[in-house]
Amino acid sequence: MTVTALLFASYADAVGRRNVPLELPDGATVRDAVAEVRRLPGGDSLPQHPLVAVNESYADAGHVLQRGDELALIPPVAGG
């Protein structure tokens, strides 16, 4: 199945992309998707356990992904 990973701010700079399609086996979790992103060139500078949102809600590493999900890797937020 394909899910889309979104990268922002320092993570986007590290990988040089903002939007990465990931091909994952059925039943793959957030943890698996993050490991895939960290295998991209520049991805090894991302933390092993970044904050993640699935379809715009924060999700745990064990969250099981569905086809078409939008997975966002969220660098430390700094609003306000």
Add this chain to the structure above:
Amino acid sequence: MRTALHTRPLDPTSLLAEVSHAANGAAILFVGTVRETNDGRAVTGIEYAAYESMASRELDRIVSEAAERFASPHIVVEHRLGSLDVGEASVVIAVAHPRRSQAYDASRYIIEELKRRVPVWKREHYADGTREWVDATRAPAESVR
């Protein structure tokens, strides 16, 4: 209740007017502004970026929580995005309530939750020409839930 994230300059006075109502005995206006130094470095400007669709959703959730918890629907929050100069407002929170105590508490709740949960990032531009994404929390990712 209303929230917005946009690149236009913020107008705190208009937000204050928006929450005013004859039933309210107190209004709190919080204005966050760009500071000229951070960690001892001279800052010349800031660039705000967001995961806009989620930031908008998360901000709505926070304001709904505050409205329910402190029993006031009179809340407006706007967050600026894009490039800001030193002294410009980056966030404005206007809360009105019949009682001051709840108005203060709701305002404080919103800014603290916003800083913890809303996916917005800032890149500071320094006087020496360098720029850097700010890691304001330095907290482990697991604590932000």
